[in-house]
Amino acid sequence: GEIVxxxxxxxxxxxxxxxxxxxxxxxxxxxxxxxxSNAYNSYLFKNIRLSIRKPSTTIIPYGHTLRLYxxxxxxxxxxxxxxxxxxxxxxxxxxxxxxxxxxxxxxxKGNATVSVQxxxxxxxxxxxxxQSNVYRSQDVSTASSFFRMIAYFFKTLxxxxxxxxx
Numbered sequence: 629g630e631i632v633x634x635x636x637x638x639x640x641x642x643x644x645x646x647x648x649x650x651x652x653x654x655x656x657x658x659x660x661x662x663x664x665s666n667a668y669n670s671y672l673f674k675n676i677r678l679s680i681r682k683p684s685t686t687i688i689p690y691g692h693t694l695r696l697y698x699x700x701x702x703x704x705x706x707x708x709x710x711x712x713x714x715x716x717x718x719x720x721x722x723x724x725x726x727x728x729x730x731x732x733x734x735x736x737k738g739n740a741t742v743s744v745q746x747x748x749x750x751x752x753x754x755x756x757x758x759q760s761n762v763y764r765s766q767d768v769s770t771a772s773s774f775f776r777m778i779a780y781f782f783k784t785l786x787x788x789x790x791x792x793x794x
Contacts (some may be wrong), residue, residue, distance in 0.1 A: 673757040677701040678710075678746060680764045685792060688719065688734040690772040691783070695793045697729045698744045698764075708754070711747045716740030718770040731791070737772040741765050 681697040688694045698710050710727035714720075718738020722731040732742050743765040745753055754762055 670757060672705045673746075673754055673761060675702055676704070676746070677761050678744065678764050680744060680766050683766070683792070686766065686768045688732065688768055688770050688792065689779075690734050690736070690770065693722075693731045693733045693791045694768060695729055695731050695791055696742060696744075696766055698727065700746075704746060707749050708746055709749075710744055711751065713743050713745070714740055715743075718772070719768060732768055734770040734772065737770055739767070739769045741767050 677700070679699045681699055683694055683696060685694070698712075700710070704710075712721055712723040712727060712730040714732075716739050718734060718736045719740045719742075720733050720735050721742060722733065724730065727744075730742060730744065732740075743763065745764075746762040747753055753759070
């Protein structure tokens with residue numbers, strides 16, 4: 629975990645005893661030199677692990693919504709956030725305002741992969757880190773039939789909860 633600032637040559641910019649980058653902006657607080665991004669990202673994401681809480685089911689009945697939760701082992705560094713994406717068909721995704729969870733709604737028949745990743749303000753994943761720690765995905769499939777569409781109609785008519793949140 630040592631990072632050396634090229635301008636002030638301080639070898640204890642970041643170490644076990646403390647660091648000079650108090651605001652975690654990637655610049656040395658003494659001389660304002662940008663840290664080496666390879667070493668700095670390795671330090672920032674050293675103990676961060678991203679996961680998706682295991683849902684009770686991955687088969688979503690037509691019209692129902694599966695809520696997927698992102699779990700991060702520690703707070704994200706300044707300038708980083710979570711981003712949800714989807715590939716496939718049969719579902720739409722609706723991320724929460726803070727991106728801590730994502731609602732996956734079955735809109736038809738199909739299979740999809742819903743992913744969450746850590747990104748910077750420009751939408752890029754962090755470089756020089758183990759990508760399996762900053763990206764996770766969950767496969768889902770939908771169960772769609774005429775009968776399920778009728779059942780969903782009556783559930784909405786009687787305001788029965790259609791969110792799978794376990």
